[in-house]
Amino acid sequence: MADYTEMWRNLGLNLENHAGLLAVLGEGYKNIYLSQKGRPKGMEYFDFVISEVHGLRIKEIADAKKAGRKVVGTFCVYVPEEIVLAADGVCIGLCAGAEVGSDEAEKFIPRNTCALIKAFMGFKLAGLCPYVELTDLIVGETTCDGKKKAYEIFQNITGRVYVMEIPNMKNEESKKLWQSEVVRFKETVEAITGKTITVENLKKGASLVNAKRRALQRLSGLRASDPAPISGLDALLINQVSFYDDPVRFTQMTNKLCDELEERVKQGIGVAPKGARRVLVSGSPMAIPNWKLHSIIEGSGAVVVGEESCVGERNFRDLLDESFSTVDEALQKMADRYLQIDCACFTPNDERLGNIKSMTEKLHANGVIHYALQFCTPYMMEAYKVEKALGSIPFMRMETDYSMEDVGQLKTRVEAFLEMLK
Numbered sequence: 472m473a474d475y476t477e478m479w480r481n482l483g484l485n486l487e488n489h490a491g492l493l494a495v496l497g498e499g500y501k502n503i504y505l506s507q508k509g510r511p512k513g514m515e516y517f518d519f520v521i522s523e524v525h526g527l528r529i530k531e532i533a534d535a536k537k538a539g540r541k542v543v544g545t546f547c548v549y550v551p552e553e554i555v556l557a558a559d560g561v562c563i564g565l566c567a568g569a570e571v572g573s574d575e576a577e578k579f580i581p582r583n584t585c586a587l588i589k590a591f592m593g594f595k596l597a598g599l600c601p602y603v604e605l606t607d608l609i610v611g612e613t614t615c616d617g618k619k620k621a622y623e624i625f626q627n628i629t630g631r632v633y634v635m636e637i638p639n640m641k642n643e644e645s646k647k648l649w650q651s652e653v654v655r656f657k658e659t660v661e662a663i664t665g666k667t668i669t670v671e672n673l674k675k676g677a678s679l680v681n682a683k684r685r686a687l688q689r690l691s692g693l694r695a696s697d698p699a700p701i702s703g704l705d706a707l708l709i710n711q712v713s714f715y716d717d718p719v720r721f722t723q724m725t726n727k728l729c730d731e732l733e734e735r736v737k738q739g740i741g742v743a744p745k746g747a748r749r750v751l752v753s754g755s756p757m758a759i760p761n762w763k764l765h766s767i768i769e770g771s772g773a774v775v776v777g778e779e780s781c782v783g784e785r786n787f788r789d790l791l792d793e794s795f796s797t798v799d800e801a802l803q804k805m806a807d808r809y810l811q812i813d814c815a816c817f818t819p820n821d822e823r824l825g826n827i828k829s830m831t832e833k834l835h836a837n838g839v840i841h842y843a844l845q846f847c848t849p850y851m852m853e854a855y856k857v858e859k860a861l862g863s864i865p866f867m868r869m870e871t872d873y874s875m876e877d878v879g880q881l882k883t884r885v886e887a888f889l890e891m892l893k
């Protein structure tokens with residue numbers, strides 16, 4: 472890796488803490504990822520991306536900024552990436568999946584806050600997130616109460632938070648509110664970037680994001696095979712990387728990997744023996760580098776075949792209808808597409824139940840592990856309805872955070888659950 476110290480210093484990072492973070496991340500990646508057997512060759516690209524997660528990609532984004540492009544950070548799959556790309560902006564996910572800066576975060580927010588919120592606050596406060604430092608606009612949204620209130624504090628800290636109002640229901644009034652929010656977001660992006668969003672550049676943005684979604688759909692479809700041609704850990708990583716890599720390159724590399732996986736499927740090559748137990752993971756998002764549950768499940772001999780999550784299927788399930796001919800029509804179609812997302816922040820949210828059942832069937836999962844971050848009320852509550860809807864399909868609820876303290880206990884529970892799948 473090149474020496475990026477000067478770049479990190481210019482971004483105002485805490486160099487000592489940052490060096491410690493990279494060392495821990497590198498060690499964790501080696502133990503969890505590089506120790507896997509039978510990985511596809513195409514994963515080398517994603518290994519490289521991770522090795523440069525605070526290096527080359529940050530340099531690319533910093534160079535894009537120097538060339539006049541604006542950087543928009545997001546925390547939710549409800550934020551329309553197409554609009555950012557249409558204004559030639561760079562869109563990056565800011566969610567964090569490691570227990571970092573908790574002490575600093577707890578000076579601003581309660582201890583009993585979900586780990587994802589605590590981590591994005593903690594990364595910023597501890598001077599560890601180069602992505603946040605590069606943003607011109609940070610887009611929050613009114614989803615769960617924790618995020619909603621944390622954004623007010625994040626605005627005090629960063630001074631560049633913009634909040635989209637996401638309704639909690641999907642009736643006609645809510646749809647109108649959401650449509651007006653998509654229009655307001657487009658106007659905000661135009662104001663920040665100084666660019667006028669036209670139908671032509673919206674078409675370009677839509678085509679880029681849809682191509683990325685198609686590549687991820689293709690990857691998801693290939694995981695239905697038995698033996699599974701790719702581990703759940705690797706597939707999760709690809710979904711995590713999709714939130715901050717260059718979209719064109721990411722799509723090319725994911726499709727290249729899928730070509731290799733298709734070959735593996737034809738030849739019956741897998742990462743676990745044919746007939747290995749197959750698990751669908753469903754629930755709260757797993758932001759990078761949260762690999763905890765997947766490593767426990769796969770370390771116990773099963774394969775994770777899908778993620779019913781925002782870092783997974785919920786992010787790429789629906790394509791945007793590209794058959795629009797005016798800006799208004801594009802924004803209308805965009806609002807419709809995004810409002811289909813089945814986040815547990817909505818009430819009711821019965822579409823999610825059907826989607827989990829259909830994923831279980833399509834991916835030939837033998838059981839479902841419902842994952843909720845501790846203090847993530849929407850997903851913790853919805854677990855009850857998911858369990859009921861799944862009927863006789865083996866189901867287990869799991870609530871955890873980013874710490875490693877409960878790994879032994881979770882492993883025992885997962886092993887007992889896998890026994891049931893035999």
Ligand code: SF4
Binds near residue numbers: 615756781815816
């Ligand atoms: S779980 Fe809900 S709030 Fe969180 S990223 Fe997904 S859609 Fe947004």
Ligand code: SF4
Binds near residue numbers: 587615617618847
């Ligand atoms: S994981 Fe749950 S509590 Fe945490 S930010 Fe997402 S929806 Fe909110």
